[in-house]
Structure formats: C-alpha cells, structure tokens
Amino acid sequence: MSPYPDGATPAPGGTHFALYSESATAVTVCLFGDGDGETGAGLGTERRVPLRERIGHVWHGFVPGVGPGQRYGFRVDGPWDPLRGHRFNPNKLLVDPYARALSGKVSYRGGAIFDRKADGSRDEADSAPFVPKSIVCGAPFDWGDDSPPHTPWRDTVIYEAHVKGLTYLHPEIDPALRGTYLGIASEPMIAHLRALGVTAIELMPVHETCDEPSVAKRGQHNYWGYSTLGYFAPDQRFAARKGEQVQEFQAMVKALHSAGIEVILDVVYNHSCEGDETGPSLFLRGIDNRVYYKLRDHGARTVDFTGCGNSLKVEHPQVLKLICDSLRYWVTEMHVDGFRFDLATTLGREGVDFSSQAAFFRVLHQDPVLSRVKLVSEPWDLGPDGMQLGHFPPKWREWNARFRDGMRRFWNGHDKSLSDLGYRLTGSSDLFHTPGRTPTASINFITAHDGFTLRDLVSYREKHNEANGEEGRDGSNDNASIHFGVEGETDDAMVLAARARQIRNFLAMLFLTPGVPMITSGDEILRTQKGNNNPYVLDDETSWLDWTLDPEAKALRDYVGALARLRKRFPALRRETFFDGNDITWLDVDGHPMQLEDWGAPEVMALSAVMAPAAEDPTTSLCFLLNGDKTEVAFRLPRPRLPHKSGPGAAPLGPIAAGGEAVWRVAVDTRRRDACMDTQANFQAGATYTVPPRCFALLVATNPLGPESGMR
Known part of the structure; x- marks a missing residue:
C-alpha cells in the first residue's frame, strides 16, 4: 500500500x-x-x-x-x-x-x-x-466558473484585515454572518472594498491556532492568530455554522473573486504554537521533535529566531514538504491568490545564516503552482542579521519598513533632512534596484496590524498597552508618532484639523508613489485603538472596526477611493521601472535643481519633483510639492515635462518651450478633504503655489496638443 x-x-x-x-x-x-x-x-x-x-x-x-x-x-x-x-x-x-x-x-x-x-x-x-x-474531509465544493483575477502587481492595492475585526460591528451585514468568512463575502463589505479601489484583501492568519501558555494563564486569547496549530485547517472561529469552516472559506473566496478581488493569506510557517522546550505537546513536538524544530544543546532546547519560542527546521525535507503541500492546498483547493509570509527571514535560514538561495526559495521558484501566485515577505526576524529587506529573490515582494519609517519620520518631524525621502518617493531603488526587480518589489505601508492605527499615529506620542496584561512591556517603543500637542482624543478644532491633514499626507504618499500600496483596515474610517500598538489579545472594541461613521470618517473613506482612482488613471504613479536621471527632476522651492548638499541640510524640509510622462500616457506630466516644514512654503512651479505633440515625430521629452500652453491643475492638496481634479484653477509655469505647513500637493499638466488626459 x-x-x-x-x-x-x-x-x-x-x-x-x-x-x-x-x-x-x-x-x-x-x-x-x-x-x-x-x-x-x-x-x-x-x-x-x-x-x-x-x-x-x-x-x-x-x-x-x-x-x-x-x-x-x-x-x-x-x-x-x-x-x-x-x-x-x-x-x-x-x-x-x-x-x-x-x-x-x-x-x-x-x-x-x-x-x-x-x-x-x-x-x-x-x-x-x-x-x-x-x-476527515472529503466534501467537494462547487467552484462553478470561479476565476482568479490575476491582478498585475503594478495595479494591486492591498487591504490588510482581520476576519472578525473587519465585520463584527458592521450594521448592514446579517448579524449571523458578522465576524465570519461569509461576513467578508457579504455585499456591504465587498461594496466597501471596491469603493476603496482594493484589488486584494490580505487576511491575518486564518490557520487554526492555539493560545500561548502565558496568554491562557491571563485568561486571554490570541486574537491575531500568529500561533499556528493547523497548516491546512481554516480557523473555526470565523465560521458562521459549526463545522462549516472549509466550505464557508471557499464561498468567501469565490464571492471576492467574482468582485475582482484577490485573497492573500498571512501565513505563519516560521514557528508553531508549541513554543519552547517547556511548551505543550500538541502535534509536531510529539510526532518527531528533532525533525520539525531547530534544536540546540544536543537537542535539549529549541532555537528561537522568532520571539515565539521555536523555529521550524525548514531545511529538513519533510518540513519543507509540509509547508509546500500546505501552500499548494490553499491555492488548488481553496483558490487563494497569494501569501504574505510572517517573519520570512526564518524561512531562508539554513542552520543559522539567511540565504536568498535557500531550499525554501528554490523550491517555490520551480513549483508550477506556487511560482505563479503572489509571494510577499515580512523580511525580518529576531535572529542574527534578521533584517533582510531587499535581499529576497526576484519573484518576491517585501514589506518595506524603510518606507514606513521614512514617511513617518519626515512628516511627523522626526527626521530633519530629506536624505531618505527621495528614495521612498521613487520606489526605494536603494533597496530593490537589482537584476530582476522593479519598484513593485516594495510593499509600501504606513501602518499595519502590528503598531498604531493611522489615526493613533497622529494622536499619541506614547503607546498605551495596559489592557494587554504585560505591564506595558509589549509593543514597539519607537513609533515615530506625533500628537500635535494633545495626547489622545481631543475636541480642539485646530489639533483635529492638523491630524486630519497629516492622515491625508500619509495616504497620499501611500497611493501616489511607486510600489504596491497596502492600507490597514479601518485606517480609511479613522479607526482608533486608543493608543494601543499591540492589541494581539484583545477580542473587543479595541480591535473591532466601528462602522458608525461621522462626517470626517466618511470624507476620509471617499478620499481614499479618490486616491485609488488617481493612481489607476495615471500610469506614472504605477511605474514598473526605476527612475533614471532623465525622467524625474528634483527642485527646491524656488524651482532650481536640488544640490547634493540640500538633501542633508536640516533647514531644507520642502522640495518638488517633476516626472516625465509615462509611455502609456505620453501627454501627461506630474509634479509633487512636499512641505514637511512647520511654516508655509511658496513653490515656484516648474515647466511640465511634456512633448510638443504625441505620436510619430514627437519632440524629445523635456521642459515645454516658452510660451507653451500647458498648465498645471491641482489633483490633490492635503489641506482639502477631497482628492478631485480642480478644473477651474490653472497655474502657469513660473507661477507661485503656496503649500501650508506639513502639506502635500499633486499637480497634473496635459499637453494641449494631446488628449485631455485626466482632466475629467
């Protein structure tokens, strides 16, 4: 047999x-x-x-x-x-x-x-x-004509969410379906995702999990689920009907695919729920501890690169087989479209050292199923040389913590120079400009499940994690946040206006720069965790989205959708090649080319950038105006980078000739609550455009001899 x-x-x-x-x-x-x-x-x-x-x-x-x-x-x-x-x-x-x-x-x-x-x-x-x-499972699922959207990376917009937290309080979803896979598949939720321009939902762990002993001892539960017990089994917590978790998960995927939305799973193959050598014996430890875990001290103790007590021995053929069998199952039987790998550096460690040529990466590269889906790494762990950002193989995309940190530090005033900003605005070429990679290698994010929400990022200077039960020891102490003079909630109109503008700045950076944008669920409706930056054990209102939207939350939701439409409209914002010296010009506030010393000068906190037209839209030029200073800045507007005409015989790209008719129009100005093209106000090259403190503007110019691209 x-x-x-x-x-x-x-x-x-x-x-x-x-x-x-x-x-x-x-x-x-x-x-x-x-x-x-x-x-x-x-x-x-x-x-x-x-x-x-x-x-x-x-x-x-x-x-x-x-x-x-x-x-x-x-x-x-x-x-x-x-x-x-x-x-x-x-x-x-x-x-x-x-x-x-x-x-x-x-x-x-x-x-x-x-x-x-x-x-x-x-x-x-x-x-x-x-x-x-x-x-024992064997019931078939009727997939009908289900077809994965196969959205190209350049067009992808990711929405990170927790299955329960996303829908549990949604008033328009059937109460029996709230907090479940079927809740995500509901019409109100799909309509919300589509209105935001989301093309892929990234679900926090849906594999079966187990509470860690320390969490269970406090009478709490691991709400996030980064503590895997079953690599093939959908979590029972999110089933509307007992025992139906497999079929309901499949129904969710099918409904999302019908709406053109891909499903990416956040998966945890770096460690298991069994913890260190003092932990419980639930599956791998009792099956063959020496096969499944990295061990030290002759096998007496586990190796911990993850901060969770153990590390899977991915270099062992059976462990590698288990992981790949699991991944293929979720693709072939559950129809998911990709994976985000938690602490992925551990997966590339053979023994101790990380290698982009590790067996795990080689196997996925040649696998006829797995090589065709979206692969995203969290490119760090807690082991030696744990930060491996930029070092994953070409097929992979990576969570770009440098983008997160750089944007936070610039806009919140923690970095008194522009030295890092230019790279983050242009696809992080310092990290990803290597053979086989493009700007889409960077998953750009400002917030994620792990850390402050976007609202809290501009409302709190300190974390407030007391409810987690760890006496405030958990969660990052380095958040590069700001509170505009008041810690936490306030009714001060000036503070609220400054916070709202800062949120719009961050979202503009996310959607209007090269790379793949990832928005964290609830950021678009001003979700707060009351300053908690690590609520992994809080299955309560701290973690659930509140859908009773006030006018500000509704306006921000609409703003996000408008940003997504702008990103889709202008190919230059979805680049698949890195900028070179001919297709972007960096300018100071007076319109003069930036000098090398300007990038490191602490007094220089404002700049503009003019992008040449993309090949797909050769008549449209874009201009960024960024003011990270505390005072307003009057920018002298440059000439658009446009040809005199499009098609055969067009002039080389360069500044438009003096007296040309191209004008700048404002698409985004973060002092405003909307992100809609202003067709009334036109600005000639050489005119002044004033940008308030901590504010961003996107201007668009279209060659008058070409189609009226983007002006409608």
Whole structure:
C-alpha cells in the first residue's frame, strides 16, 4: 500500500492515514465518535488502530468504514530522551499536521497537554480530552466558473484585515454572518472594498491556532492568530455554522473573486504554537521533535529566531514538504491568490545564516503552482542579521519598513533632512534596484496590524498597552508618532484639523508613489485603538472596526477611493521601472535643481519633483510639492515635462518651450478633504503655489496638443 498522501484521505470503503516520523517506534490513529473526547468533555470512547505499514519514515494504513466527518488524532510512541530532543509520549493525543479541519480547542486545564513533569520525567496523563480533534474531509465544493483575477502587481492595492475585526460591528451585514468568512463575502463589505479601489484583501492568519501558555494563564486569547496549530485547517472561529469552516472559506473566496478581488493569506510557517522546550505537546513536538524544530544543546532546547519560542527546521525535507503541500492546498483547493509570509527571514535560514538561495526559495521558484501566485515577505526576524529587506529573490515582494519609517519620520518631524525621502518617493531603488526587480518589489505601508492605527499615529506620542496584561512591556517603543500637542482624543478644532491633514499626507504618499500600496483596515474610517500598538489579545472594541461613521470618517473613506482612482488613471504613479536621471527632476522651492548638499541640510524640509510622462500616457506630466516644514512654503512651479505633440515625430521629452500652453491643475492638496481634479484653477509655469505647513500637493499638466488626459 502506498504511503502517500500524508494525512487522512477518504477512499471507497474507508480512509487512508499517513504520518511522517523518523524516530517513532509506533503510530496509532485514534478514532472518536460524535461528542466523544470533545475538548474538556472527559475521555469518552476512543478506538485505536495501529498503523503497521512503514515506508520511508511514513507510517500508514487503511482503516475500513471510516469516511468524511470522522474525528481522529494520532498517538506516537518512541524514545523519551528530552536532553537529546526525543519527546515521544503516547499519552498525548496529537493533531494531524495535514488535517483539513479541526473540531474543538486546546485546553490548558490540568496541564495534561504538557508531555513532561517539572522533574523532566514523562507525564502519563491522557491529553485527549484537552486537544482538538482532526476531521476527515472529503466534501467537494462547487467552484462553478470561479476565476482568479490575476491582478498585475503594478495595479494591486492591498487591504490588510482581520476576519472578525473587519465585520463584527458592521450594521448592514446579517448579524449571523458578522465576524465570519461569509461576513467578508457579504455585499456591504465587498461594496466597501471596491469603493476603496482594493484589488486584494490580505487576511491575518486564518490557520487554526492555539493560545500561548502565558496568554491562557491571563485568561486571554490570541486574537491575531500568529500561533499556528493547523497548516491546512481554516480557523473555526470565523465560521458562521459549526463545522462549516472549509466550505464557508471557499464561498468567501469565490464571492471576492467574482468582485475582482484577490485573497492573500498571512501565513505563519516560521514557528508553531508549541513554543519552547517547556511548551505543550500538541502535534509536531510529539510526532518527531528533532525533525520539525531547530534544536540546540544536543537537542535539549529549541532555537528561537522568532520571539515565539521555536523555529521550524525548514531545511529538513519533510518540513519543507509540509509547508509546500500546505501552500499548494490553499491555492488548488481553496483558490487563494497569494501569501504574505510572517517573519520570512526564518524561512531562508539554513542552520543559522539567511540565504536568498535557500531550499525554501528554490523550491517555490520551480513549483508550477506556487511560482505563479503572489509571494510577499515580512523580511525580518529576531535572529542574527534578521533584517533582510531587499535581499529576497526576484519573484518576491517585501514589506518595506524603510518606507514606513521614512514617511513617518519626515512628516511627523522626526527626521530633519530629506536624505531618505527621495528614495521612498521613487520606489526605494536603494533597496530593490537589482537584476530582476522593479519598484513593485516594495510593499509600501504606513501602518499595519502590528503598531498604531493611522489615526493613533497622529494622536499619541506614547503607546498605551495596559489592557494587554504585560505591564506595558509589549509593543514597539519607537513609533515615530506625533500628537500635535494633545495626547489622545481631543475636541480642539485646530489639533483635529492638523491630524486630519497629516492622515491625508500619509495616504497620499501611500497611493501616489511607486510600489504596491497596502492600507490597514479601518485606517480609511479613522479607526482608533486608543493608543494601543499591540492589541494581539484583545477580542473587543479595541480591535473591532466601528462602522458608525461621522462626517470626517466618511470624507476620509471617499478620499481614499479618490486616491485609488488617481493612481489607476495615471500610469506614472504605477511605474514598473526605476527612475533614471532623465525622467524625474528634483527642485527646491524656488524651482532650481536640488544640490547634493540640500538633501542633508536640516533647514531644507520642502522640495518638488517633476516626472516625465509615462509611455502609456505620453501627454501627461506630474509634479509633487512636499512641505514637511512647520511654516508655509511658496513653490515656484516648474515647466511640465511634456512633448510638443504625441505620436510619430514627437519632440524629445523635456521642459515645454516658452510660451507653451500647458498648465498645471491641482489633483490633490492635503489641506482639502477631497482628492478631485480642480478644473477651474490653472497655474502657469513660473507661477507661485503656496503649500501650508506639513502639506502635500499633486499637480497634473496635459499637453494641449494631446488628449485631455485626466482632466475629467
């Protein structure tokens, strides 16, 4: 009988079970009836079937009479030698790492899920009542004519969201669907995403998770879900109907695809929920600790590059197979369009050192399925040389923390020079201008789930994380934030106006610069977490979006949608090549070319940039005016970079001849609440345009001999 595939596979007359373990001496599949062995419900009845076949370290066997819906787990026996990394304990029921669905949650009650006692001896308590049961799955889903949108990277706009937090308080969604996969698939939510110009929703972890011991001890839960227990199983928390999480997830993807929206999953393959060597034994540790985890001290302790207690041994063939099988499953069976890899530097470590040629990257590069989907890295971890921004392979896109930090520091006044700003405005060529990469290698973001919301970024100087239960030790202390004179909420009209303008500045930078913009859910409607920059354990109003929108929130939502339309309208804002010296001109406020010393001068906090037309729109030139100073600046407007005419025989790109008719029109001015082309006010080259303190403007000029691009 074949040892493949891994996990539980239903077939006519029964189910085939297979589990990989190199050092096990026995593997048993344990079958539970409905309600038997449910988490915390006592032992119940359990039928044990030994898997007697073993081929290539895969223990397998066919169990007659078992079909879809069957609840099961594994018990694995083998050497008990924790000091050398062997943690086999048949008293512990283990989740199948290939399970397509789970039933129940982990319970720490009584401590039975830990495999050893305080003295290091093997714990004999049966953990079955306290461990989720794996479920045999086999029901097909009717995908109909589902077709992934395949949105090009240059046209992609990402919206990062938590499944529950996004929809739980939405008044227009059926109450039974709020906080679920089907809530995201609802018409009100899809309409909101489309109005924002979103082309891809990036979901925070939807794999089954487990609360860490420290979190459970405080009576809290890991709301974010970066603590994986099942790499194939959709999280039960987000199902509207018990046991329907697989089908409901698929229905969500299908609905989003119908609306032209891709689905990207935030996935956690760098570590698991089992923590360090003192953590629980729930699946990989008990299956074969030495295979699945990086170990040190002869195997007695886990290696932790992640800050979560352990690091998966991705360089091991079976671990690499598990990860790739999981990824392919989510693409082929669940139809997702891409992945954002949490702490992705760990995935590229073979032993200790990171390499862009690590086995993980090579395997994905050649895989006929995975090489065609969107791959995004969080390019850092907590190990040596953990920041690897700009060092991932060409097919990858990377969360650009330098963009986040540079924009925050410039606009919030933490950086008294322009030295970094030019790179961030032009696609971060200092990081990504390498063979095979383009400006779309940069995922640009100002905020993410981890940190302040956009509203809080301009309302708080200090984090306020007391509710997390860690005495304020958690969360970053370096936020480059500002509060405009008042910490937190205020009714001061001048402070509120300054904050609103600053939010518009950040959003303009996000949508109007080269790279792939990512907006965090709720930023478009002024969501606040009351200064908490790490609410990973708060499943409450702190984390849920409040959809009772006041006029300012509605105006900002419309502003974001207008920015997205401008980005779509002007190809120069969605560049796929880096700027060279001929297609962008940097100018000071008087219209003179920027000098090298200007970029580092602390007194220079304003500049303009004129971009030549894109090949797809050869008659339109764009101009940025940025004033990061505390006083207003009068910019002398440059001449547009336009040809005299388009088509054959057009003049080379360059300043328009004196007396030309091209004029600047204002598309964005962040002193205003909207982002609409002003067709009434025209500004000739050489005229003065005054930009208030901490304000940005985008001006557009169209060759009068060409089509009236963008003026409608």
